[in-house]
Amino acid sequence: MKTPILQFGTSRFLQAHVDLFVSEALAKGDALGPITVVQTSGDPQRARRIAALADRHGFPVCIRGLEEGRVIDRELRVKSVTRALSTATQWDDVARVFVEEAEVIVSNTGDSGYVVSPGDALSGVPKSFPMKLLKLLALRYRNGGKPLTVLPCELLSRNGDKLKALIHDLSRRFVPDEGFDAWLSTSVIFANTLVDRIVSAPLEPAGAIAEPYALWVIENRTGLTMPCRHPSIHLVEDLTPHEKLKLHILNLGHTVLADHWLKEARRIDETVREMLASAPVRDMLLQLYREEVIPGFALHGMEQAAVSYLEQTMARFENPFLDHALKDIAGNHREKIERRIAAFLRWCPGIVMPRLEQIAAGA
Incomplete structure (x- = not known):
């Protein structure tokens, strides 16, 4: 055939x-x-x-x-x-x-x-x-x-x-x-x-x-x-808006969690879902999205699209069947920080992003 x-x-x-x-x-x-x-x-x-x-x-x-x-x-x-x-x-x-x-x-x-x-x-x-x-x-x-x-x-x-x-x-x-x-x-x-x-x-x-x-x-x-x-x-x-949403919300969120996982030396087999079951970690991520990421998208007229995509992203992160290991996400960590976080900072000049700036600087 x-x-x-x-x-x-x-x-x-x-x-x-x-x-x-x-x-x-x-x-x-x-x-x-x-x-x-x-x-x-x-x-x-x-x-x-x-x-x-x-x-x-x-x-x-x-x-x-x-x-x-x-x-x-x-x-x-x-x-x-x-x-x-x-x-x-x-x-x-x-x-x-x-x-x-x-x-x-x-x-x-x-x-x-x-x-x-x-x-x-x-x-x-x-x-x-x-x-x-x-x-x-x-x-x-x-x-x-x-x-x-x-x-x-x-x-x-x-x-x-x-x-x-x-x-x-x-x-x-x-x-x-x-x-x-x-x-x-x-x-x-x-x-x-x-x-x-x-x-x-x-x-x-x-x-x-x-x-x-x-x-x-x-x-x-x-x-x-x-x-x-x-x-x-x-x-x-134009693929650009779709790329930005995925790269700087879903992928960025993964890298933020991986950075926290690495710095805290957390359990080697911990998953994204398990990590977000911790209220302080979940609150940290949501605060970062609300105060740093969404304003960056708003700068480009994409606030509503970003809010909608974020809702989907959090549901995906908390999928009860999904065992997405942080050790897999943490591979090539510095390169991912550059593409997902540092590039977002450059895309959004003038937006205050202290937490993302800290991660990008390796602090």
């Missing part, structure tokens, strides 16, 4: 987000078609996951949490993935699907997904995701060059712009062909996207546990092809 959606990455996030959306859309006739999933890491320990993703019976995604005050606890079967491949052992199959079938490329390759490995080249199977993508794009160009939409889901601001710039830079170095570069510019759409869903745990060999809240915002581009229609997918003209 033809798979017009080609997905690079096998993460539990993609299973409970893109794969689930497409599965639900397919059931209503609202999707381009099914998905081929590609494992890019070559990790042999994930071989069972690769096989399970394409099981004809589907894989489970458990949705657990609060939705409009109601407790949600249901299991869904995701049946959108009909083929799963590995670039390490099935490169020729990956290339054929990319050239002949794909209309939309989805990727979620982790925090270092756009890093090009030292000495990487187009010969054989490239090591890094950007070089793999470049080689596949060159193959598609040489075999008719049908238009293509690329929807990166990595947690980077303006991820489509960043991936496009990287691919164009690599193409000039490794594929010196003006026709190819022109084709990349006119026929390959790299869209900025924002993804938002807390996926708290994997299921084995495939599947995940996730919260009810889910959002996939895609910034419109001329010629863009959508993978499906779904209530959680929004096509917008």
Whole structure:
């Protein structure tokens, strides 16, 4: 069966987000078609996951949490993935699907997904995701060059712009062909996207546990092809407001809690929900939101949107089913402080933010 959606990455996030959306859309006739999933890491320990993703019976995604005050606890079967491949052992199959079938490329390759490995080249199977993508794009160009939409889901601001710039830079170095570069510019759409869903745990060999809240915002581009229609997918003209809300309310709140957790040397396996069960911690966070964060959004005419998003955020933080460990959030802490807190301070000049300034300064 033809798979017009080609997905690079096998993460539990993609299973409970893109794969689930497409599965639900397919059931209503609202999707381009099914998905081929590609494992890019070559990790042999994930071989069972690769096989399970394409099981004809589907894989489970458990949705657990609060939705409009109601407790949600249901299991869904995701049946959108009909083929799963590995670039390490099935490169020729990956290339054929990319050239002949794909209309939309989805990727979620982790925090270092756009890093090009030292000495990487187009010969054989490239090591890094950007070089793999470049080689596949060159193959598609040489075999008719049908238009293509690329929807990166990595947690980077303006991820489509960043991936496009990287691919164009690599193409000039490794594929010196003006026709190819022109084709990349006119026929390959790299869209900025924002993804938002807390996926708290994997299921084995495939599947995940996730919260009810889910959002996939895609910034419109001329010629863009959508993978499906779904209530959680929004096509917008400007991604910036959505990025700001997520980065400087949900993500900022996580980093504030992680900073408190680190400085207080709290229990190693403490979760966000458990931490907020402490009244002083909850009051500290709400006060910071009310007195520092909301005024910052008000400066940009986004006060009501921020208040509404904050209400959703607190409900998500206190999800009774969600075990979101502070030790996981605290990874790369200084880098997260820069993106989530220091950047917010720069975005809101003139707003008094003593607590956020203290965290940004490392105090």
